[in-house]
Amino acid sequence: MATTHQDSAADVARATALARMKRVATGLFVLAVVVFLVANAYDDRATWIRYVRAFAEAAMVGALADWFAVTALFRHPLGLPIPHTAIVPRRKDEIGRGLGEFVEGNFLSREVLDERLAEARLAERLGVWLTDPHNAKRLADALADAVGAVVEVLDDAELQAGIERVVEDRVERIDAAPLVARVVDASMRSGHHQRLLDSVLVSLDGFLGDNRSTFR
Numbered sequence: 001m002a003t004t005h006q007d008s009a010a011d012v013a014r015a016t017a018l019a020r021m022k023r024v025a026t027g028l029f030v031l032a033v034v035v036f037l038v039a040n041a042y043d044d045r046a047t048w049i050r051y052v053r054a055f056a057e058a059a060m061v062g063a064l065a066d067w068f069a070v071t072a073l074f075r076h077p078l079g080l081p082i083p084h085t086a087i088v089p090r091r092k093d094e095i096g097r098g099l100g101e102f103v104e105g106n107f108l109s110r111e112v113l114d115e116r117l118a119e120a121r122l123a124e125r126l127g128v129w130l131t132d133p134h135n136a137k138r139l140a141d142a143l144a145d146a147v148g149a150v151v152e153v154l155d156d157a158e159l160q161a162g163i164e165r166v167v168e169d170r171v172e173r174i175d176a177a178p179l180v181a182r183v184v185d186a187s188m189r190s191g192h193h194q195r196l197l198d199s200v201l202v203s204l205d206g207f208l209g210d211n212r213s214t215f216r
Helices: 002-041 047-074 087-107 110-120 122-130 133-153 156-173 176-190 193-210
Strands: none
Touching (some): 002 047, 047 087, 122 133
16 A cells, blocks of 8 residues: 555646646747747847847747657657657557667676676685685574575475475486396305395395285
């Protein structure tokens, strides 16, 4: 609610400032017209009046040109469908794409970002910053608080299930055959294959004993 109120107040302030500038610009234009008319009426009285008239004339032409140029960007001046006016509404998508491509090509390209990151020397600055024991303690405390907050938010059952899924996924990706072959080969080379076989048989006996009802 407060943000909306602030935005509304800012919009009102901008609208008020715009209206004030329009009145000032219109007043100056009217003043230039009046000066031009007066100077034109007394053009033959003195030479300096001609300079005043020329100045007023240039001011009028400049004001009209600026008004037309700015207005033509956003709408048809005086509502007349003059060619090459209302440019922004008609070509806003094209203008947006052009600006996006310009920003991407000149500020967000891989080469530019690599150069900026290299100039920033983030790792070096971070290392220097962490050499201060006070800063290192602050970072450690912040990380500890973050981890603690995450652990408090996570449910134990969900956390356990997530860990189990990750472990199962990693185990399923392991190709056991080559691993077993290496173990057997290594045990035979070292002369421990008999002990390995005994261990396998003992484990198999224990497994069958624990699951006797299943294999009946």
